[in-house]
Amino acid sequence: MNRVFVTGMGIISAIGNSVAENHLALKEGKSGISKNLYLFPTKYASILPFAQVGISTNELSSKLKIFEKGVTRTSMLALHAFNEAVEDAGLSASIISAYGTALIGASTVGGMCLTDELYEDANKCEQGSDYTQSYDCASVCLFLQQRYKMNGIINTINTACSSAANAIMYGAMLIKNGFADRAIVGGADSLAKFTINGFNALHILSPETCTPFDENRKGLNLGEGAAFLVLEKEKDAAGKKIYAELTGYCNANDAYHPSSLSEQGDGPFFSMQGALQLAGLAAADINFINAHGTGTENNDEVESRAMIRLFNNPPAFASSKANVGHTLGAAGAVEAVFSILSLYYQELYANLYYNNAIPSTGLVPVQVYKKMPVQHVMSNSFGFGGNCSSLIFSKA
């Protein structure tokens, strides 16, 4: 089977509009979380903190030269990151539209960021808005497909907060199985009144900036963003800039509860273990874990327990959720970019706002930026529905 390499990356998040800006912000320990949501009216705009991308939807639209109707913010964020990734990998327009180029995206919000329009269109049979064909999660990739006239396999995955990790995994499988020569993989989600109220109803939104893995963590902050990777097989990657090799991945299910993880963390344990097995690595080979670390009571404790169960003495680990918030369907791709930056630049970024260890586990995340040899990085993404996925990127 083919080996799979990352030859291009693109990202837009609350801490920057490019890979370079995100890299700098991570090194500086910058957080993009604040209480001044300006994107749409919601009663939580100044009550709860959010991590929003610092470009308005109108600005994005004109910057990206989007003239057609019905394009949502989620699709615009996706296009922004997609453009950067394909340019970075040097993919020409004809390569992007070739039969062998797959596009695998991930989203959980899709066009539902337009909550008010959706409400009108779903309930009142009067006059349709411009967005009747843009609410579903698939609308994001279909927009990119049309924009670039792509002819290869186009797919969208929604496994809640692990969606983008599964999109990356699926793209790699397409290449390994000969269904695609290369795959552009990633995810996008924008902030939405729908998800804000959904997570609020579950009582897992923190009233302050989140503090992953801290004893007194109070929940997560929702964020928005998009990230894409270009995956290519060994033959095509030769001679190009190679960021990393995707050596391991695994998707497992916790099969415990629709919206929380089991105490023993079977899902996280099996996904991390399976990724190691596929990569042919021992637990001790992993130098750093980019943890899911949402900052909720449940996730951080269970993830810690699963790390201890698998690694005994877990390696260095950190969560970037206090930098960019929880970007849901984009998180797996956003964090894949961060994991790859760690590998590429041989450095670790700080888990912000951590003070004291969770008493039952005693695990301490990376607290300051540091240079360090990094050969293999594991990135975790866990979601509702028990959907857990882990990826391993290795130095190429």
Next chain:
Amino acid sequence: MMYIQHFNCISPQQNVLSNDMDLLNDASEKKMQAKEPVYESIPPGVLRRMGKAIRMGVGTALPICKAPALLNGIIIGTANGGMEDCIKFLNQMVQYEEGLLAPGNFVQSTNNAIAGQLGLLTENKKYNITHVSRGLAFENALMDAMMQLNENPTGSYLLGGVDELSTYNYNIEKLAGTYKEEAVSIKNLYTTDSPGCIAGEGAAMFVVSNDAAGAIVKAEAIGTLHSNDEKEVKGKLKKFLDENLCDDDKIDLFLSGENGDNRSLKYYTACESLLNSNTTVGRFKHLCGEYPTASAFALWLCCELLQTQKIPHHIIKKKSTEKEINNVLLYNNYKGYQHGFMLIKNCR
């Protein structure tokens, strides 16, 4: 390539194999709604909280999961998941002005809730994924199953396609001009020359593996394309057949997703024109209506037809003289833009 060991379906019909069209359920109020059975396999307390898509998906899957914990994964295609729960939650949010809401509908509304619930109820902790690529969600799920079996040749997987028809997605699609303005009986679906289709829904589930023993059907190959150019679609289908059908092999049945929408007829006509008089042409949308994962229903129907070796009259558009059905080509398109081809073989 993979074998289908078990298959099950919930659709608007209960008698698809009957030759008597009067035994078919017709559209009612321009919709074809699934005839849901009594869900004996789902615990009542759990069933009460389930939205229709989850109920149909789980209710279709459980009866064919003989040893569910032994399955190596659950692979679901659904464009919309729990659409009704989604809008119910949205409506509460508006009604209570973003006050404190019950999270039930929100949790049930996520696309991955069907696969998640199946994992939970069958205690299956393995591969679990939900493909949501609209009109190709099931095709992508099927391709996923093929790849999983390639990487894990001794495994078996639950594969399914589910979409519900709620008042809300009906309203949205109606505004988008997806459905016919006029009420049409399924008896006239293919002869009313007007834009739009009839709304449908359903769930179809399959247990798949590389094991030919006991299997009736082999899913040989899958191909997909995004295009609104019928020549391109025809070209892609030709290439698909050249690559996957041996020289001395032929298609016995072309199962077409024709849906009565005169805007998308040209794609079906173009594909049909690739086949000769040895091929019987059949249609299925009068049975299930139109929805993004209707191709899962078509695959289930294909399994039934191969098993019985009989094609009911109402399905046949054009009959060939051939008696035996061995190779079936299934072609479906969603809104004239997303195209999927499946080559299905009889393996008994």
